[in-house]
Amino acid sequence: MEASDVLEELLTVEVELQDVQDQIKHLLDRQEKLYERQSELKAILEACEAPSGSTQDGPSTSVEDWSGSFEWDALADDVRFNIFGISEYRANQREIVNAVMSGRDVLVIMAAGGGKSLCYQLPAVLRDGVALVVSPLLSLIQDQVMGLAALGIPAFMLTSTTGKEDEKFIYRALEKGEGELKILYVTPEKISKSKRFMSKLEKCHHAGRLSLIAIDEAHCCSQWGHDFRPDYKNLGILKTQFPKVPVVALTATATHKVQLDLMEMLQIPKCVKFVSTVNRPNLFYMVREKSSVAKVVVDEIAEFIRESYPNNESGIVYCFSRRECEQVAKELRDRGVSADYYHADMDVHAREKVHMRWSNSKLQVIVGTVAFGMGINKPDVSGRAGRDGLPSECLLYFRAADGPRQSSMVFYENSGLQNLYDIVRYCQSKRQCRRGAFFRHFAEALQDCNGMCDNCAFSNEVKEIDVSEHAKLVVSLLQEVRENDQRLTMLQLVDKMKTMQKELGADLKKEELEQLVLNLILDRVLKEEFQHTAYSTNAYVTVGPLARQVLQGKRAVKLEILSKQKNVVGNNKSAKRSLTTSGLEFKLDELRKELSSIDGGIFPHSVLSTQQISMISAKRPSSLEELESIIGKVKTQRYGSKILEEVEKYANSDPQDINLPNQNEGTENKASKRQKTKRATVIIESSSDDEAG
Numbered sequence: 001m002e003a004s005d006v007l008e009e010l011l012t013v014e015v016e017l018q019d020v021q022d023q024i025k026h027l028l029d030r031q032e033k034l035y036e037r038q039s040e041l042k043a044i045l046e047a048c049e050a051p052s053g054s055t056q057d058g059p060s061t062s063v064e065d066w067s068g069s070f071e072w073d074a075l076a077d078d079v080r081f082n083i084f085g086i087s088e089y090r091a092n093q094r095e096i097v098n099a100v101m102s103g104r105d106v107l108v109i110m111a112a113g114g115g116k117s118l119c120y121q122l123p124a125v126l127r128d129g130v131a132l133v134v135s136p137l138l139s140l141i142q143d144q145v146m147g148l149a150a151l152g153i154p155a156f157m158l159t160s161t162t163g164k165e166d167e168k169f170i171y172r173a174l175e176k177g178e179g180e181l182k183i184l185y186v187t188p189e190k191i192s193k194s195k196r197f198m199s200k201l202e203k204c205h206h207a208g209r210l211s212l213i214a215i216d217e218a219h220c221c222s223q224w225g226h227d228f229r230p231d232y233k234n235l236g237i238l239k240t241q242f243p244k245v246p247v248v249a250l251t252a253t254a255t256h257k258v259q260l261d262l263m264e265m266l267q268i269p270k271c272v273k274f275v276s277t278v279n280r281p282n283l284f285y286m287v288r289e290k291s292s293v294a295k296v297v298v299d300e301i302a303e304f305i306r307e308s309y310p311n312n313e314s315g316i317v318y319c320f321s322r323r324e325c326e327q328v329a330k331e332l333r334d335r336g337v338s339a340d341y342y343h344a345d346m347d348v349h350a351r352e353k354v355h356m357r358w359s360n361s362k363l364q365v366i367v368g369t370v371a372f373g374m375g376i377n378k379p380d381v382s383g384r385a386g387r388d389g390l391p392s393e394c395l396l397y398f399r400a401a402d403g404p405r406q407s408s409m410v411f412y413e414n415s416g417l418q419n420l421y422d423i424v425r426y427c428q429s430k431r432q433c434r435r436g437a438f439f440r441h442f443a444e445a446l447q448d449c450n451g452m453c454d455n456c457a458f459s460n461e462v463k464e465i466d467v468s469e470h471a472k473l474v475v476s477l478l479q480e481v482r483e484n485d486q487r488l489t490m491l492q493l494v495d496k497m498k499t500m501q502k503e504l505g506a507d508l509k510k511e512e513l514e515q516l517v518l519n520l521i522l523d524r525v526l527k528e529e530f531q532h533t534a535y536s537t538n539a540y541v542t543v544g545p546l547a548r549q550v551l552q553g554k555r556a557v558k559l560e561i562l563s564k565q566k567n568v569v570g571n572n573k574s575a576k577r578s579l580t581t582s583g584l585e586f587k588l589d590e591l592r593k594e595l596s597s598i599d600g601g602i603f604p605h606s607v608l609s610t611q612q613i614s615m616i617s618a619k620r621p622s623s624l625e626e627l628e629s630i631i632g633k634v635k636t637q638r639y640g641s642k643i644l645e646e647v648e649k650y651a652n653s654d655p656q657d658i659n660l661p662n663q664n665e666g667t668e669n670k671a672s673k674r675q676k677t678k679r680a681t682v683i684i685e686s687s688s689d690d691e692a693g
Ligand SMILES: Nc1ncnc2c1ncn2[C@@H]1O[C@H](COP(=O)(O)OP(=O)(O)OP(=O)(O)O)[C@@H](O)[C@H]1O
Pocket: 086, 087, 088, 089, 090, 093, 110, 111, 112, 113, 114, 115, 116, 117, 118, 251, 252, 374, 375, 376, 377, 379, 383, 384, 387, 388
């Protein structure tokens, strides 16, 4: 054998070895994913076999029945209805209240707007003493405390904004049991940083007056969650210090891994776990392709808001960066939409002002970063849309070039890239049910979408084109770049491809090339690499573990291109409809705004919820007793006579006289229809280059 032959064979062997190693790595990754999925599926199976509220961990496997009767039933019903004004429990609420009342630690996983607050607020009112609630955000705490105050429940908060007088009152209440204090909200820093507070709490506990501890947004404990907060990590101390006080941890989003993690962090291994579905059937999900021209995007958003929400219905536009929030808010205003921005750079008062104007429906749209939303209770939208259970729309604007901007922000987080690539797949998909992606992510059994996403509501005509040759070109270009010790960002790569693809004779548009590169990253043919500079982190694209398969022609690469979108026959759930309100509902809406501004500027929805307005207008009560059977004692005492007056005035009026914002819809008997037609919206529009938060 000649040396040159040996060398040649050696090279081939090395290339093949590299290939095998890549495949092994791929298989190991796959194995790890399958293990993870296996454990998730086992957990689901367990949950399917045991009724909800079973003990999930620890030696005892006896199934407890939390829906039976308990000694506090009558009192609980009375407080729920007459103080909270809630006529029926939603799924799992009753069981959770019973478990907390029985003194158990409880973990509650319930979708946004599902009604987690009642699960600790009701036991807090029922049990003797003070309930401690830990919540991550000031705006959220303010919202909750105001809502409770409107119900006449003595709730206070101890945060950086609490004045000296209030602080004194709270400390006296904790230490000596003086004054009326039922629910105390604190931020997690109070627990981890304020020795003074902890010593007062200790005294409160010692006197037997600490009734329960609620940890809201509990996923913040876990590094695997999407919103880890370091101060939440220390909350385990609460269980160590007060082992007999029931802890109730609540969150809307927790994968199985996050659940296990937060049970460990909070030291509640034997908690009773209640998992409700992540499905929010009233939300309609859509993804739209985002133009590369910023002005066009804002034009589209403004048009969407004006057309779909002509009656000033509330909404949120989420943006990626703070600077962008300000820009988009301004540009929306220029286009006649009442909008303002909200982000973490603003001082507390400015933020509170915007939040209040929006909550009082004086402002239609908040343009915010993710700093806005979590848990804020504006029933018709907030946090995520449609908390009142009425139809709402969630629209996401996406273009492939957004990928690297996002990835350079999240790559250092646990599962950051994996989660990002999942959502990118969600955006890229032109045929798969959008809901299905949520069920898969949270390892939940699939449920019917009922045509409530764009891909289910419209039949997309998708053209599939073979771009294997383009893919080969991308891979060999990147190999060459790597051999020369250089790097390319996605945009640079796409620019180069634009000229190089001419030799293939098949011209892809810039957006299509971006989509191709992103797909190749998702499919591990390419991968992203990150490099820090003094000012930022840059994302580069380089060859990934499966690149060779593409080069060798073992892997065909296809690109899906949307050619036409049409309504599925017979399914027009998503068709444009406008708000319909019966005349009386409109009048009652006006009344609640008026009453709320008289009543110390509380929120209109704290006076009457939209659901209560619908019920009043359907039932037309004519006496205080009748009204009380709809909205409970407290609200009837406070506002009953005014409400009855309005109902009576309306009954005696000529329907023509009532001036509705939406003239052609302003007829009677729409109360029930309204349930189906009222919508609010959340729009997500991401791009730009500075950081979020
Ligand atoms: N049983 C019920 N019947 C009618 N309305 C309810 C019921 N329970 C709660 N609500 C209302 O639903 C809305 C959302 O409740 P809540 O703020 O507790 O949601 P959440 O589960 O904490 O959501 P998030 O995860 O966004 O914080 C509130 O307006 C609340 O008054």
